[in-house]
Amino acid sequence: MHKTTWVELSREALRHNANMVRRLAPKAAILAMVKANGYGHGASWVAESLHQQVEGFAVARLSEAQQLRARLTKKHIQARIVQLGTSVDGAVLQACSVHGLDLVIHDLESAKLLAASPLPRPITVWLKMNVGMNRLGMSTEEFAQAHQLLCVQPHIASIHHMSHFSDAEDLDPTLTEQQSLRLSELSSSLSGSPYPLSMANSAAIIGHPNCHHDWVRPGIMLYGDDPTQRLHAANALKPVMTFKATVLALRDVAPGDGVGYNRRWQAKSNARIATVAAGYADGYPRHAPDGTPVLVNGQRASVAGRVSMDLMTIDVSHLPHTTVGDEVTLWGEGLAASEVGRYCGTISYELFTRITSRVDRIYL
Ligand SMILES: Cc1ncc(COP(=O)(O)O)c(C=O)c1O
Numbered sequence: 001m002h003k004t005t006w007v008e009l010s011r012e013a014l015r016h017n018a019n020m021v022r023r024l025a026p027k028a029a030i031l032a033m034v035k036a037n038g039y040g041h042g043a044s045w046v047a048e049s050l051h052q053q054v055e056g057f058a059v060a061r062l063s064e065a066q067q068l069r070a071r072l073t074k075k076h077i078q079a080r081i082v083q084l085g086t087s088v089d090g091a092v093l094q095a096c097s098v099h100g101l102d103l104v105i106h107d108l109e110s111a112k113l114l115a116a117s118p119l120p121r122p123i124t125v126w127l128k129m130n131v132g133m134n135r136l137g138m139s140t141e142e143f144a145q146a147h148q149l150l151c152v153q154p155h156i157a158s159i160h161h162m163s164h165f166s167d168a169e170d171l172d173p174t175l176t177e178q179q180s181l182r183l184s185e186l187s188s189s190l191s192g193s194p195y196p197l198s199m200a201n202s203a204a205i206i207g208h209p210n211c212h213h214d215w216v217r218p219g220i221m222l223y224g225d226d227p228t229q230r231l232h233a234a235n236a237l238k239p240v241m242t243f244k245a246t247v248l249a250l251r252d253v254a255p256g257d258g259v260g261y262n263r264r265w266q267a268k269s270n271a272r273i274a275t276v277a278a279g280y281a282d283g284y285p286r287h288a289p290d291g292t293p294v295l296v297n298g299q300r301a302s303v304a305g306r307v308s309m310d311l312m313t314i315d316v317s318h319l320p321h322t323t324v325g326d327e328v329t330l331w332g333e334g335l336a337a338s339e340v341g342r343y344c345g346t347i348s349y350e351l352f353t354r355i356t357s358r359v360d361r362i363y364l
C-alpha cells in the first residue's frame with residue numbers, strides 16, 4: 001500500500017491499558033469512553049477489541065450510539081451503550097428504547113418528559129448530579145425529584161447515579177473526595193438505595209482510589225495517556241495511536257534562509273530541512289511552534305517553520321542519513337502525544353480527535 005500519512009492503532013496497547021484500568025480499579029465495572037469516534041481511534045474498533053474486557057461503552061451523541069449499536073449487532077456483539085448528556089426529546093427516548101441504549105438524564109425537564117413517555121421497551125437511565133463542574137447535571141433537589149419521578153416508572157429498567165469530577169487531575173484529594181461524598185450521600189438517602197454510582201474518569205481512577213465507586217469511566221488512559229503524569233512505571237500505559245508520515249523532500253539551506261510561510265524559521269548556520277507529508281488538514285496542529293519534537297527513524301528532530309495544510313518542515317541537520325521516504329513519527333510510540341500537546345498549548349485528547357478522514361488507519 002502506498003502510504004504518506006497514516007496512523008497505526010495497536011490493539012495490544014489498547015487491551016494492555018484496559019487491563020491497567022482493571023488493575024487500578026479491581027472492584028469497579030468499566031464503562032469505556034468511545035465518544036468522538038473512540039477519541040479518534042475508531043469507536044467500533046475499540047468496542048470490538050474491548051467488549052470482553054469491559055462492561056460497557058459510552059458516547060456523547062445519539063448518532064454515535066446508533067452507529068455503534070449497528071456495528072456491534074452486525075458482529076453479534078451485545079454490549080451496554082450509554083449515551084452521555086444530550087438533549088432529550090420524544091424521538092431520542094424512542095431511539096434509546098428501540099436500540100437498547102442507556103441514557104444519561106442531566107436535567108429535571110428531561111426526567112419529567114421521560115416519566116410521562118411510555119416506551120416500547122424499558123430503558124436504563126443514569127441520573128447525573130452536578131457536584132461542582134457546573135456544566136451538566138442536576139442540583140441536589142432536582143436530582144432527588146428526578147429520582148422519585150423515575151424510580152416508580154415501569155418503563156425504567158434500572159437507575160444508576162453519576163456525576164463528573166471537576167478537578168480529578170489535582171492529586172490533593174480534598175476537593176474530589178468532597179464531590180464524591182456529595183453524590184454518595186444523596187444517593188444513599190434516596191428510596192430504593194443502594195444504586196450503582198459512577199464518577200471516576202482516568203485521572204480519578206489513577207489518582208483517587210477512594211472515589212472509584214461502582215462504575216469507572218476511563219477515556220484517555222485507555223488510549224495511552226496518563227492525565228496525572230504520575231502513574232508508577234510498573235503500571236505504565238502504552239500509546240495506542242502512532243501518527244506517522246514520510247519525508248517527501250530534503251534540501252540544504254544557508255545561514256539566513258527562511259523556511260515555510262512567512263519564513264518563520266530562519267537558519268542560523270548551514271542546515272538540512274526535511275519536508276514531511278503531514279499538515280493541519282491531516283490533524284497536525286498548525287500552531288505547533290518551532291522546536292516541537294518529532295522522531296525521524298526513531299531519533300528526535302523538531303519542527304522548523306509554520307505547518308501548512310498538507311506539509312510540514314523539520315530540521316534534520318543533525319541526522320545526515322535522513323532520506324526521502326523515511327518515516328517520521330509525529331506522536332505515539334517513542335514520543336508521547338502529551339509532550340507534543342505541551343508544545344502546542346493543547347492536550348492529547350484534542351490531538352487524537354483531530355486526525356482527519358484522509359489519514360489512513362492501519363489497525364495492528
Ligand atoms: C462524563 C465523562 N466521563 C468520563 C470521561 C472520561 O474522561 P477521561 O478521558 O479524562 O478519562 C469524560 C470525558 O470527557 C466525560 O465527559
